[in-house]
Amino acid sequence: MTMTYREALRQGLYDALDRDERVFLMGEDVGKYGGTYAVSKGMLDKYGPERVRDAPLSELAFVGAGIGAAMGGMRPIVEVMTVNFSMLALDQIVNTAAMLRHMSGGQFSAPVVVRMSTGAGRQLAAQHSNTLEAWYAHVPGLKVVAPATIDDAHGMLLAALEDPNPVIVFEYPALFELKGELSSSDVDISSSAVRRRGGKVTLVTYGACLHKTLKAAEEVDGEVIDLRVLRPLDMAPVLESVKKTRRAVVIDEGWRSGSLAAEVMARIAEEAFYDLDAAPARVCREEVPIPYPRHLEEAALPQPEKIVAAARGLFG
Amino acid sequence: MFEFKLPSLGADMDEGKLIEWKVKPGDAVKRGQVIAVVDTSKAAVDVEIWEDGVVSELITQPGETIPVGTVMARLNGAAPAPAAPPRPAAPPVPGRLRVSPAARKVALAKGVALEKVLGTGPQGAITVEDVEKAALVKREPKAEERRIEPAAPDRALEMRKAIAAAMTRSKREIPHYYLSQTVPMQRAAEWLAAENAKRPVTKRLLMAVLQLKAVAVALAGFPDLNGFYRDGAYHPVAAVHAGVAISLRQGGLVAPAIHDVAQLPLDDLMTALTDLVRRARAGSLRSSEMSDPTITVSNIGEGGVESVFPIIYPPQVAIVGFGTLAPRPWVAPDGGMHVAPTVVASLGADHRVSDGHRGALFLAELARRLQEPEKLR
Numbered sequence: 001m002t003m004t005y006r007e008a009l010r011q012g013l014y015d016a017l018d019r020d021e022r023v024f025l026m027g028e029d030v031g032k033y034g035g036t037y038a039v040s041k042g043m044l045d046k047y048g049p050e051r052v053r054d055a056p057l058s059e060l061a062f063v064g065a066g067i068g069a070a071m072g073g074m075r076p077i078v079e080v081m082t083v084n085f086s087m088l089a090l091d092q093i094v095n096t097a098a099m100l101r102h103m104s105g106g107q108f109s110a111p112v113v114v115r116m117s118t119g120a121g122r123q124l125a126a127q128h129s130n131t132l133e134a135w136y137a138h139v140p141g142l143k144v145v146a147p148a149t150i151d152d153a154h155g156m157l158l159a160a161l162e163d164p165n166p167v168i169v170f171e172y173p174a175l176f177e178l179k180g181e182l183s184s185s186d187v188d189i190s191s192s193a194v195r196r197r198g199g200k201v202t203l204v205t206y207g208a209c210l211h212k213t214l215k216a217a218e219e220v221d222g223e224v225i226d227l228r229v230l231r232p233l234d235m236a237p238v239l240e241s242v243k244k245t246r247r248a249v250v251i252d253e254g255w256r257s258g259s260l261a262a263e264v265m266a267r268i269a270e271e272a273f274y275d276l277d278a279a280p281a282r283v284c285r286e287e288v289p290i291p292y293p294r295h296l297e298e299a300a301l302p303q304p305e306k307i308v309a310a311a312r313g314l315f316g
Numbered sequence: 317m318f319e320f321k322l323p324s325l326g327a328d329m330d331e332g333k334l335i336e337w338k339v340k341p342g343d344a345v346k347r348g349q350v351i352a353v354v355d356t357s358k359a360a361v362d363v364e365i366w367e368d369g370v371v372s373e374l375i376t377q378p379g380e381t382i383p384v385g386t387v388m389a390r391l392n393g394a395a396p397a398p399a400a401p402p403r404p405a406a407p408p409v410p411g412r413l414r415v416s417p418a419a420r421k422v423a424l425a426k427g428v429a430l431e432k433v434l435g436t437g438p439q440g441a442i443t444v445e446d447v448e449k450a451a452l453v454k455r456e457p458k459a460e461e462r463r464i465e466p467a468a469p470d471r472a473l474e475m476r477k478a479i480a481a482a483m484t485r486s487k488r489e490i491p492h493y494y495l496s497q498t499v500p501m502q503r504a505a506e507w508l509a510a511e512n513a514k515r516p517v518t519k520r521l522l523m524a525v526l527q528l529k530a531v532a533v534a535l536a537g538f539p540d541l542n543g544f545y546r547d548g549a550y551h552p553v554a555a556v557h558a559g560v561a562i563s564l565r566q567g568g569l570v571a572p573a574i575h576d577v578a579q580l581p582l583d584d585l586m587t588a589l590t591d592l593v594r595r596a597r598a599g600s601l602r603s604s605e606m607s608d609p610t611i612t613v614s615n616i617g618e619g620g621v622e623s624v625f626p627i628i629y630p631p632q633v634a635i636v637g638f639g640t641l642a643p644r645p646w647v648a649p650d651g652g653m654h655v656a657p658t659v660v661a662s663l664g665a666d667h668r669v670s671d672g673h674r675g676a677l678f679l680a681e682l683a684r685r686l687q688e689p690e691k692l693r
Contacts, residue, residue, distance in 0.1 A: 274421045315437065316439075
């Protein structure tokens with residue numbers, strides 16, 4: 001069945017609510033308004049206000065409430081409108097959800113799913129264009145996933161609900177209009193995936209950059225690996241690919257310093273040093289707040305041309 | 317304990333044949349001492365050692381042909397050599413060869429000597445592909461494999477091959493630019509004649525010596541013409557070790573170095589040149605002379621040609637040529653024309669390191685120096 005990324009997310013929510021009585025959706029504007037990105041449109045009518053709950057405008061409070069519900073046996077899906085606002089809930093996510101099992105000596109866990117949109121590219125200016133997946137991927141106790149395909153947009157939510165850990169699901173508004181075939185509803189949240197076979201250079205990416213990378217790969221015979229799961233990282237396909245191509249570029253929409261790209265490059269250096277023919281390279285967001293004007297915003301983000309240039313830079 | 321390996325005695329040397337050891341196990345050796353005579357394709361070279369020590373084992377047997385880098389002997393060392401050696405300078409130590417980690421692994425597995433592989437990767441790094449290409453082109457014997465040469469090699473043929481390899485590499489890798497300038501030599505010729513009139517025949521100076529000295533002195537302001545281009549980067553050298561192109565009677569040529577030409581008095585330079593030519597033709601050059609030249613001077617003026625367009629000897633970055641010194645029409649600064657001895661000085665230089673403007677300034681400086689021969693002493 002062909003659908004958009006947005007429809008796949010919505011389908012995932014419907015399936016989640018249908019499959020398990022304990023699942024409910026909670027967040028700002030998810031009910032009456034139908035979701036900021038219209039993902040939960042129509043759900044309030046179908047499932048009622050008990051299972052589709054509009055939350056007051058306090059991320060700290062409603063994420064905390066979601067964690068409490070999860071501890072109490074529910075399977076809440078908490079929607080924080082965007083990663084930009086999730087900073088207000090960091091204490092709940094990091095200090096409570098991620099550490100609860102450790103702090104309680106294994107007595108409690110918080111199987112909560114926190115969904116949020118992330119990324120730049122939509123002229124929303126600096127404060128609404130952050131890409132902070134790396135912050136969450138830094139924290140032990142969390143699982144962090146980044147669906148970049150139709151199947152993952154649909155299926156990762158379902159897999160996240162089955163996971164006993166708190167899972168952060170990042171959704172990419174830049175991909176909402178992406179169309180594709182929903183081919184499988186059975187996806188894991190433990191592995192990275194080769195999205196394109198190639199021989200010359202390994203291109204590692206995640207999220208919205210996947211599609212820019214696939215475009216660039218056409219020009220440089222790139223093998224594209226979609227990390228999918230940002231914590232814990234599955235490096236096996238990356239290392240296997242680097243062994244073949246001997247060159248790697250990491251494409252990351254986040255700022256380069258302390259980025260996921262930095263982590264992936266470090267692991268390539270640690271685990272595939274003797275397979276390399278060139279130092280790993282990366283294409284990241286310029287280290288500036290994202291500018292509002294379109295041309296400047298585009299210039300600040302990874303683009304296919306930059307990826308091609310970085311890949312070619314690994315050859316003499 | 318340290319190892320003595322067959323050094324590369326020039327960009328065109330891949331292997332050498334041990335003719336004889338000058339030391340035996342138990343001998344103490346001093347830094348700079350000649351410990352072996354090795355036949356390269358060009359000449360028999362006295363190979364010096366660069367560390368003090370006591371010979372514990374001679375591995376290579378006379379008559380064996382071995383690749384550059386092969387361990388020839390083991391010695392029990394004194395402390396490692398000081399980092400900045402006094403003259404004569406140690407064979408130039410290149411920065412660590414840029415080799416990708418994967419290429420190192422493959423080279424080890426295939427027994428490819430990395431020093432001889434041309435890097436095409438980022439910043440000139442040697443990649444797996446480069447190693448594989450090199451392995452295909454040339455089945456190098458592994459460091460451990462040695463073969464006994466059945467008969468003496470055809471020296472002329474070997475030398476032709478060596479020159480071909482070095483010059484092909486030069487023209488392939490080095491973007492040469494050429495400049496030339498006619499230099500009035502009236503004053504130099506008169507000064508030299510007056511100087512030689514005072515001397516016994518055996519002490520007389522050649523114009524070539526004066527020119528060599530002028531080149532070395534003029535180079536003081538041009539570090540971009542005196543040094544080595546290696547691994548994608550230029551390394552200037554402070555001292556001028558001038559390679560002197562010497563043609564050999566059996567054909568071919570060598571260009572061994574005279575060390576620190578700028579500092580040598582003319583008399584010593586003359587002695588050094590005579591000695592070098594004699595030893596080059598007798599085939600007893602020292603290893604440091606083969607690998608040290610920071611620039612080469614080619615003086616084939618004796619042949620009667622007007623000018624020379626010489627080819628740079630890698631990894632050097634410049635070469636100076638002198639044509640025949642002969643009387644030619646000359647326009648004096650006052651506009652009058654008369655006949656005066658002149659010489660055409662030419663420069664071939666590496667455009668990766670210097671530009672024509674710098675080369676032109678150098679030739680002008682060289683010409684100026686030759687107008688003050690008395691100061692070249």
